Ligand code: SF4
């Protein structure tokens with residue numbers, strides 16, 4: 001465990017400035033369209049100070065807090081994947097010449113991004129996507145370069161949401177690795193500060209982080225400050241809004257592929273794909289070639305896709321998953337069962353987004369209960 005320091009809330013702008021001076025664009029939480037989303041921040045004023053959220057199945061509401069916490073909310077509709085595995089990306093451009101198309105690869109500018117406010121479950125989600133995009137024989141070079149260019153400032157959760165279940169998935173609420181810094185926000189009667197710890201290792205970002213702490217002249221945290229910060233995270237662990245029983249879930253789902261519960265979920269599922277868009281681990285994409293009106297120019301574009309669309313499983317002769325039942329079953333069994341065989345880990349980190357942002361209020365933790373006790 002590294003040394004812990006105290007960063008005053010009033011020093012946060014200096015932190016932003018220090019990151020900017022090192023060439024990083026700061027990305028973090030801000031209020032937008034009635035939600036807390038991740039976007040470019042120009043100053044500390046952009047942070048959602050004093051705001052929190054209330055989340056339930058199919059429900060998300062912003063509310064004022066009684067204090068001015070910067071990170072007093074839980075995860076919103078966006079995840080960090082939109083900066084690493086882009087929602088849309090041009091791959092190649094083609095031009096017709098003498099009856100043939102000639103393609104050239106698009107040059108990508110890879111920005112240096114500082115992610116501020118990454119939660120423990122989100123760090124796990126990033127590790128899962130690392131395996132998908134960089135761990136096998138097919139390496140996504142765009143993802144890999146973006147991943148190498150980020151500075152990760154994690155935040156231990158001081159509040160759990162109504163749809164959170166990271167404790168069940170063993171992914172939070174305390175960040176256990178994968179960050180350059182981790183902060184715990186502490187608000188006392190007349191003090192607002194962060195207990196800061198550097199990540200382990202000697203990467204260039206870690207060293208830059210240590211330089212920044214020295215520049216800001218942050219003192220070492222006192223024992224009482226460390227104890228208070230740890231208590232905050234322990235209390236968060238007791239506030240989980242949801243729970244998912246994970247023992248034996250892989251075999252349970254494999255044994256129940258024809259269980260009538262899938263029909264019951266299918267009656268409610270709109271196959272809108274929201275659950276896959278908001279999920280920080282879902283990675284499916286499709287590639288399309290789009291021509292201009294003359295048919296002389298073409299762009300090859302990769303876009304996020306979803307196993308909830310009929311087209312996604314279209315192969316010669318038709319779609320493999322024609323029904324809502326088959327698509328929901330595919331999604332949930334991939335998340336909680338096939339993923340384990342494929343990547344050695346669950347595909348779910350318990351962030352709760354798919355529960356909150358499902359317009360029908362379908363809840364993966366409740367649906368799983370439909371199979372226990374009747375397998
Ligand atoms: S489970 Fe909910 S969010 Fe997912 S496709 Fe069905 S209706 Fe949409």
Ligand code: SF4
Nearest residue numbers: 279348349351352354
């Ligand atoms: S399946 Fe749902 S709870 Fe699990 S990681 Fe994806 S969005 Fe979060």
